[in-house]
Amino acid sequence: MWVTVKSRSGREIIKGAPLELSDDATVDDLKKAIYKHTKKYYPSRQRLTLPLRPGQDRPTVLESGKQLKDVFEKSNSGEVVFKDLGPQVAYSTLFFWEYVGPLVIFPIFYFFPVYSLFSLPPRKTTHPAQTYALLYWTLHYAKRIYETFFIHSFSHATSPVSNVYRNCCYYWSFATFIAYYVNHPLYTPVSEKQMYIGFISGLIWQLANLYCHIILKNLRSQGKGGYQIPRGFLFNYITCANYTTEIYQWLGFNIATQTVAGYSFLIVAALIMTNWALAKHRRLRKVSYVVNMIVFLFKSTNLCAQSIFVMSTRRFTDELS
Amino acid sequence: MALTKSLRTLYLASYNWILFFGWLQTLYLALSALKKTGFTSVYAAVEKPLQVWQTSALLEIFNGLAGIVRSPIIATLPQIGSRIYITWGILWSFPEIRQHWLVTQLVLSWSITEVIRYFFFALKETFGWTPAFLLWLRYSTFFVCYPTGIFGEAGLVYLALPYMKNSDIYSLRMPNKFNFSFDYYYASVVTLLSYIPGSPHMYNYMIGQRKKALGKGKKKSH
Numbered sequence: 001m002w003v004t005v006k007s008r009s010g011r012e013i014i015k016g017a018p019l020e021l022s023d024d025a026t027v028d029d030l031k032k033a034i035y036k037h038t039k040k041y042y043p044s045r046q047r048l049t050l051p052l053r054p055g056q057d058r059p060t061v062l063e064s065g066k067q068l069k070d071v072f073e074k075s076n077s078g079e080v081v082f083k084d085l086g087p088q089v090a091y092s093t094l095f096f097w098e099y100v101g102p103l104v105i106f107p108i109f110y111f112f113p114v115y116s117l118f119s120l121p122p123r124k125t126t127h128p129a130q131t132y133a134l135l136y137w138t139l140h141y142a143k144r145i146y147e148t149f150f151i152h153s154f155s156h157a158t159s160p161v162s163n164v165y166r167n168c169c170y171y172w173s174f175a176t177f178i179a180y181y182v183n184h185p186l187y188t189p190v191s192e193k194q195m196y197i198g199f200i201s202g203l204i205w206q207l208a209n210l211y212c213h214i215i216l217k218n219l220r221s222q223g224k225g226g227y228q229i230p231r232g233f234l235f236n237y238i239t240c241a242n243y244t245t246e247i248y249q250w251l252g253f254n255i256a257t258q259t260v261a262g263y264s265f266l267i268v269a270a271l272i273m274t275n276w277a278l279a280k281h282r283r284l285r286k287v288s289y290v291v292n293m294i295v296f297l298f299k300s301t302n303l304c305a306q307s308i309f310v311m312s313t314r315r316f317t318d319e320l321s
Numbered sequence: 322m323a324l325t326k327s328l329r330t331l332y333l334a335s336y337n338w339i340l341f342f343g344w345l346q347t348l349y350l351a352l353s354a355l356k357k358t359g360f361t362s363v364y365a366a367v368e369k370p371l372q373v374w375q376t377s378a379l380l381e382i383f384n385g386l387a388g389i390v391r392s393p394i395i396a397t398l399p400q401i402g403s404r405i406y407i408t409w410g411i412l413w414s415f416p417e418i419r420q421h422w423l424v425t426q427l428v429l430s431w432s433i434t435e436v437i438r439y440f441f442f443a444l445k446e447t448f449g450w451t452p453a454f455l456l457w458l459r460y461s462t463f464f465v466c467y468p469t470g471i472f473g474e475a476g477l478v479y480l481a482l483p484y485m486k487n488s489d490i491y492s493l494r495m496p497n498k499f500n501f502s503f504d505y506y507y508a509s510v511v512t513l514l515s516y517i518p519g520s521p522h523m524y525n526y527m528i529g530q531r532k533k534a535l536g537k538g539k540k541k542s543h
Contacts, residue, residue: 181500181501181502182500184495184500186495186496187495187496187500188495188496188497188498188500257500258498258499258500259499259500259501260499260500260501261500261501
């Protein structure tokens with residue numbers, strides 16, 4: 001099996017003779033060989049595609065596990081197009097850094113006299129809502145970190161290092177924004193009843209979210225890769241039920257703490273997850289998705305209002321991502 | 322389908338012609354005031370037209386969102402946002418700075434740019450064609466108008482700062498049931514700071530657009 005490796009501009013990545021591999025070599029073997037040859041591009045940094053055929057608008061990506069002889073037109077040689085995805089980190093690394101910020105930042109605003117930096121006196125009385133908010137928030141992010149290392153099962157998937165900076169900006173900035181207002185010396189709490197409704201329902205949704213993640217993890221352990229449709233619990237009615245539970249969980253937090261900062265975070269997070277869920281829903285439908293599913297979130301009227309809202313802002317968020 | 326296309330063209334053509342004449346009016350008023358009584362009188366002469374024509378640009382955000390035009394709103398939003406901010410949030414809100422010469426610089430930079438831009442789009446929508454000279458103007462005047470306009474904007478924000486601080490205008494203080502605060506003065510300082518990376522970015526963006534727009538012409542003529 002001979003493989004020529006070129007860049008998207010036609011330049012030969014492997015100069016001289018094509019790479020020689022065994023006849024039943026896989027895509028992974030090819031990536032290892034390229035790494036060995038170039039010394040710089042470790043496998044997770046490589047994106048290999050077949051050359052773009054006329055009429056295609058996206059080239060075929062070479063997937064892990066496939067044998068080269070099944071991918072190439074000829075069974076003993078082929079050409080691949082190489083793209084360097086840049087330095088990569090494991091998803092667990094990315095998630096850890098995203099979540100550790102909020103986990104640390106919120107308690108800082110609660111415990112330390114940071115408000116003196118804004119020429120404000122320290123908190124005279126701490127409202128129960130503020131203490132519960134601290135507990136709720138740190139529980140949430142501790143849960144996320146726990147899930148990152150013990151629940152979620154990532155495939156070989158990695159993420160570009162640049163995503164670490166981008167995602168940390170998002171999480172850490174919002175964490176600071178929210179922590180500032182919830183722990184503020186002049187914070188105004190809601191009624192006790194509203195606070196309890198918010199936090200308790202939020203906790204229930206967090207538990208539901210954990211359960212969704214467990215269901216998703218078990219999908220992978222059932223063997224084959226590719227798209228497996230989650231079943232059971234809320235997944236019988238909702239695509240991406242994990243996003244639903246996450247959104248409602250934040251809603252609970254905001255009902256209890258009532259800050260513009262918190263609600264704005266909820267809206268942005270919901271928009272992002274809605275986009276992901278719509279894409280996932282579309283992909284699943286292509287894979288003959290028979291059961292009547294509605295795209296995750298709210299049912300009937302809420303869904304309509306939401307879809308209209310999302311459609312009009314999709315162009316905006318598309319450009320952002 | 323053909324009906325929607327003609328409606329779209331009619332709408333866009335009207336919009337661009339109206340704004341072309343609107344900004345031409347603004348430019349004319351500015352220049353006559355400048356000639357007759359000097360730069361301190363420019364704002365008073367252009368205030369109403371400036372506010373009307375500048376605020377109308379908000380429609381362009383709608384056009385982008387609704388898909389009527391293809392411009393990415395991520396580029397038009399900050400542009401229109403800063404225009405509205407200066408027009409209403411600085412010039413209208415702080416009469417104390419209206420007689421500064423920077424106002425003249427600003428109004429001239431804006432109106433020259435907009436006259437060219439709207440004329441360009443008006444011709445394109447109405448006749449499907451624009452003269453090469455206009456294309457060149459559109460993508461070349463920014464070399465002067467962007468720096469002068471940006472300097473005018475930033476300068477006027479800076480001049481308004483002390484008046485903001487004293488008046489506490491447009492600010493929301495804690496405690497309140499939204500648990501939110503907003504300080505117009507600090508927000509303006511941050512906005513001013515954003516001009517530092519923002520301006521070279523916008524300038525380079527225009528240079529890129531210029532290469533795309535004028536580069537095509539060059540290729541065709543060879």
